[in-house]
Amino acid sequence: MSRIFYVNGDFVAEEDAKISVLDRGFLFADAVYEVSTVLAGKLIDNKAHLRRLARSLSELAMVAPCSDESILEAQHKLIELNTVQEGLLYLQVSRGVADREFYYPTNTPSSLVMFTQSKSLLDNPAAQTGIKIISIPDQRWARRDIKTVGLLAPCMGKQAAVEAGVNDAWMVEDGFVTEGTSNNAYIVTSEKQIKTRQLGHEILSGITRDAVLRFANEAGYSVLEEAFTIEEALQAEEAFITSASTFVMPVVNIDGTDIGSGSPGPVAKQLRKIYIETAMSRQDL
Ligand code: PDD
Numbered sequence: 001m002s003r004i005f006y007v008n009g010d011f012v013a014e015e016d017a018k019i020s021v022l023d024r025g026f027l028f029a030d031a032v033y034e035v036s037t038v039l040a041g042k043l044i045d046n047k048a049h050l051r052r053l054a055r056s057l058s059e060l061a062m063v064a065p066c067s068d069e070s071i072l073e074a075q076h077k078l079i080e081l082n083t084v085q086e087g088l089l090y091l092q093v094s095r096g097v098a099d100r101e102f103y104y105p106t107n108t109p110s111s112l113v114m115f116t117q118s119k120s121l122l123d124n125p126a127a128q129t130g131i132k133i134i135s136i137p138d139q140r141w142a143r144r145d146i147k148t149v150g151l152l153a154p155c156m157g158k159q160a161a162v163e164a165g166v167n168d169a170w171m172v173e174d175g176f177v178t179e180g181t182s183n184n185a186y187i188v189t190s191e192k193q194i195k196t197r198q199l200g201h202e203i204l205s206g207i208t209r210d211a212v213l214r215f216a217n218e219a220g221y222s223v224l225e226e227a228f229t230i231e232e233a234l235q236a237e238e239a240f241i242t243s244a245s246t247f248v249m250p251v252v253n254i255d256g257t258d259i260g261s262g263s264p265g266p267v268a269k270q271l272r273k274i275y276i277e278t279a280m281s282r283q284d285l
Contacts, residue, residue: 004081006074006114008065011081023111025094028102029150032056033092036075037121037244037279038084043075044244044279048207053093056146061104062095065112078114087118088245092149121245127272130252130264131167131241135230136160138171138178145201154181168241170254176227178202183243184209185251187228187236188267195232198225208242208275215274221267230254238265247279248272 005017025031034053037044050068057064065071075089091114098105140153157169158181170185171178178197179185184206186196194216199205216223233239237260239251248271250264259265 003115004078006078006112008111008113009074011077017113017115019094019111019113020097022097022099023094024096024098024105025092025111025149027100029148030060030062031092031094031149032060032062032147033090033149034147035244036089036091038079038087038089038116039122039279041079041085042282043079043089044282045207045211046072046075048210049091049244052147052205052207053091056148057093057110059143059146060095060148062093063110065093065110071112074112074114078116082116082118084116084118086121087116088121089116090114094149121247122276124246124249126167126246127249128264130250130268132253133168133170133180133251134161134164134166134255135172135177136169138173140171143201144178144203145199145205147204157181166253170230170233172230173202175229177230177233179204180241180243183241183246183249186240186242187233188238188240188265189232190235190237191222192237192267193222193224194267195224195226195228197227206242208244208247211278212242212248212271212275215271215278219270219274233259236260238267240265240268240271247275 002014004011005014007017034049036046036049094111096108096110098108136157161169169181177185188194197203213223233254234257239259241249248268250268252259252262
């Protein structure tokens with residue numbers, strides 16, 4: 001059975017899920033997006049994703065396509081129509097369709113498209129082995145706190161990782177790690193302190209980051225929101241990433257050097273367990 005897509009109020013088959021060539025998302029990457037997790041048929045932390053969507057829209061003076069309640073209703077219907085038990089729901093808002101001019105068009109309705117991807121997230125074999133990464137220069141624009149679809153630099157980074165035979169890349173700017181290509185980056189120092197870059201225009205304020213830092217504090221870890229270098233990461237006991245699709249994922253090798261024992265460490269494992277248990281025990285949020 002083919003997937004059902006959502007396009008501006010309609011639930012349609014993939015072959016009918018089309019937008020205009022003049023859509024500003026297509027021409028200028030003038031669009032923002034969110035990826036929410038679905039576990040046991042329920043959306044995880046979706047309200048926080050919708051809050052971040054509203055912030056991205058507001059930073060770009062883009063009008064919301066409809067109310068949060070309408071988005072939520074459509075999300076639930078899409079999950080049901082596609083019988084998604086576990087996977088992701090992708091949502092994208094663009095400034096809409098207008099003849100090609102750089103300045104923002106007026107009175108143009110924004111557009112909303114959504115689709116689901118059923119995939120196994122809990123039983124991810126990478127969580128057992130950990131992932132390997134390389135470091136690369138951060139070549140993105142200066143407002144990474146806005147979740148835009150302008151993702152060519154991260155695509156180049158992931159491609160470089162694939163070509164290097166590893167799983168992902170951490171991006172480095174002015175000597176400090178910003179984040180992963182599509183995730184936030186962390187180390188656990190020899191003093192058992194969890195370190196991750198402070199929020200700002202340089203990184204995305206991850207919804208999973210927010211939850212995991214809360215859980216880490218509750219579990220008694222000392223958390224420091226401060227930038228770190230690759231050299232510090234190579235000396236660390238552990239490293240890991242967080243995102244909606246990977247939850248907490250151990251990083252066991254950076255640029256060919258093993259981190260700690262070279263296998264997933266206790267802190268990453270514990271935080272992954274807490275994150276998944278909490279997500280599974282909560283209502284659709
Ligand atoms: N990526 N940093 C970047 C650059 C990201 O693209 C993402 C998410 C994150 C983690 O954010 P969150 O915890 O809210 O998923 C951090 C999504 C999953 C993606 O582009 O597919």
